Amino acid sequence: MAGLPLLPELLRQLFSRPATNTFPSRHLPSSVTGFLAKVARGEATIHPPVPTPPKFRGKIVYDREACIGCSLCLRVCPAHAIEFIPETKRVRIYVTQCIFCSQCNDVCPKDALHMSPEFLLATEDRYAESQIVE
Numbered sequence: 001m002a003g004l005p006l007l008p009e010l011l012r013q014l015f016s017r018p019a020t021n022t023f024p025s026r027h028l029p030s031s032v033t034g035f036l037a038k039v040a041r042g043e044a045t046i047h048p049p050v051p052t053p054p055k056f057r058g059k060i061v062y063d064r065e066a067c068i069g070c071s072l073c074l075r076v077c078p079a080h081a082i083e084f085i086p087e088t089k090r091v092r093i094y095v096t097q098c099i100f101c102s103q104c105n106d107v108c109p110k111d112a113l114h115m116s117p118e119f120l121l122a123t124e125d126r127y128a129e130s131q132i133v134e
Contacts, residue, residue: 052117057100059118060093062133066112067091073104073113093133096126 038044052058069089074082081097082104084090105113123131 052119056117056119057102057115059095059116059121060098060104060133061114061116062091062093063112064090064134066110068110068112070109072107072109076103076107078103090134094126095121095131095133 035044039046067090069084069091071084071091073091074084078101079097079099081094081099083092083094085092100115102115105111105115121131125131
C-alpha cells in the first residue's frame with residue numbers, strides 16, 4: 001500500500017502533455033519557427049552562441065590519409081563505436097555509439113583522430129550520414 005499515494009500523480013502524468021518539445025526543428029512550435037524566419041529575413045537577431053571551451057570533446061574528426069590501419073583505436077574504445085574495414089584498412093566511427101572519452105585520440109600513433117568542437121549531433125536516424133565518420 002506504500003505506492004498507493006503515488007497513483008493519482010501517476011495517472012495525472014500519464015494523461016498530460018509533455019512539458020518539453022521534441023528536438024528536431026521540424027517539431028518546434030510555430031512561435032519559434034516564426035522567430036527563426038524573422039532572423040533569416042534580417043528582421044530579428046539572436047545572441048551569438050557561446051564558444052566551446054578549450055579541449056572540448058565533440059564529434060570525432062578522422063584523417064583518412066594519416067591513418068595507417070593499426071586498429072589500436074578499436075582496442076581501446078570502451079563503447080565499441082569504431083569498426084575496422086579490412087578492404088581499405090581504415091576505420092568507421094559510429095557517432096551515436098561514441099561516449100566522447102577521447103581514448104582513441106590518445107592512442108593513435110599518427111594523430112589521425114581528434115575531437116572537434118561540433119556538439120549539435122542529435123538526429124532521429126542513428127545511421128544517418130552525419131552520424132558516421134569514415
